[in-house]
Amino acid sequence: MNTFLESDKPKDHCGIFGIANHPQAADLTRLGLYALQHRGQESAGIFLLRNGKCELHKGMGLVADVFRKLPKEWWKTPQSMAIGHVRYSTAGSSSLVNAQPFAVEFDKWYLALAHNGTLTNGGALRNQLKQNGAILQGNTDTEVVLHVAARNHRMGAKPWDALKTALKSVAGAYSIVASCEAGMVAARDPHGFRPLVMGSLDQAVVFASETTALDMIGAKYERDVKPGEFIIVDNNGNIESEMFTFAGRKAHCIFELVYFARPDGLVFEESVYEVRKALGRKLAEESPVDADVVMPVPDGGVYAALGFAEASGLPFDLGIMRNHYIGRTFIQPNHEARVSALRIKLNPISEAIKGKRVCLIEDSIVRGNTSRERVRTLRDCGAKEVHMRVSCPPHISPCYYGIDFPNKEELIANNYEIDEIAKLIQVDSLSYLSLSGMLSCVKNSTASDYCHACYSGEYAVKPSLGCEREHVDDVDE
Ligand code: SF4
Incomplete structure (x- = not known):
């Protein structure tokens, strides 16, 4: 029998999802990740906030495999927000230690970050961090961002300012969602290489790499997160937006439209x-x-x-x-x-x-x-x-x-x-x-x-x- 071989294609990158102010945030994140599975099939993870406490579950494999064994209560017991990630390793090798979201203790906060894109100065920053004594668990750009943010953190302050300062010092492509006990953040690099959209579902605010993830949970597409924009959603669902950096020109990835993104x-x-x-x-x-x-x-x-x-x-x-x-x-x-x-x-x-x-x-x-x-x-x-x-x-x-x-x-x-x-x-x-x-x-x-x-x-x-x-x-x- 004649068969075609399939291998000669550029590889996907990552998909990110976040939902704030919804009691079923984790389950909706799981559904959103299903809609983004084409962006990465190596690992998947969900970070959530429940009763002021943080929980993280991630593993190697498809969304269906990674979350299959979690008990029903994990999904049903109300949460307030969640972020999720599916991964293909463009920078950093394929192993659980590099699976996202990444979550770290940050002063009195527990901060989690999910990232799509590759930093052009990620290697240089990593070397600098190591020379200054940082101990890195994996080899992803995401971990580098968290370390740079930690070095910018002022004790007692919310981590958002430190994260914003860290993002100003990195270069290249990043669309991120981050979450801590104080709320959720979505941000995009100043050129807007990788996509990131914002939607709404009743009182909840939703972020996702592609609108297909909004469709999956019945959310309404509101708008794109702008290149260089930093959006904070607090625990009451209030939204604050700031243009934190500016590149002078946009540089959206045309190959998303040619090949990568879902056609629907x-x-x-x-x-x-x-x-x-x-x-x-x-x-x-x-x-x-x-x-x-x-x-x-x-x-x-x-x-x-x-x-x-x-x-x-x-x-x-x-x-x-x-x-x-x-x-x-x-x-x-x-x-x-x-x-x-x-x-x-x-x-x-x-x-x-x-x-x-x-x-x-x-x-x-x-x-x-x-x-x-x-x-x-x-x-x-x-x-x-x-x-x-x-x-x-x-x-x-x-x-x-x-x-x-x-x-x-x-x-x-x-x-x-x-x-x-x-x-x-x-x-x-x-x-x-x-x-x-x-x-x-x-x-x-x-x-x-x-x-x-x-x-x-x-x-x-x-x-x-x-x-x-x-x-x-x-x-x-
Ligand atoms: S268009 Fe730019 S961002 Fe997209 S694949 Fe080509 S080089 Fe990368």
């Missing part, structure tokens, strides 16, 4: 579904193809393929079947896990392929190894021609802001021209969407509000010494 939600105030279809339409306009059928590589290529088919007038067909019961195993964090998961099946449907000139829509090509395998499988099924269209530009540079690309030398588009890549992956033709074409597909902000460094090499925040090393350590595929 809003990210950076854009409908992910609409943007992906627009990418497909633009791709058809820029790179038309004489083919019999438009076919996506599921799941990432589906909406771009719908847009491509719509604009080109070619029929759309699902000729590749994905086994949804196996899960997104390619986001396994280390080599061994990925190799063992490599046999995940994307099965071709021969009847849909045989004798056809297929236009295959991909959302990205990273190393190119699995693209070649897919093309070969289509040909084995009797495809007359295989043309590949990619709904974003070639990836030529790594990401330092929380997406786990391979290092530059491994990126196929960094080493070869497009016609050479076409020969390597054995397609009849290959085209990528242009950078300007991709950026023209966002509607609610301007192209200059987006980061596209992995396509252009233009970094909004320069990585500092140690930043690249952390990435390379974690991508040993």
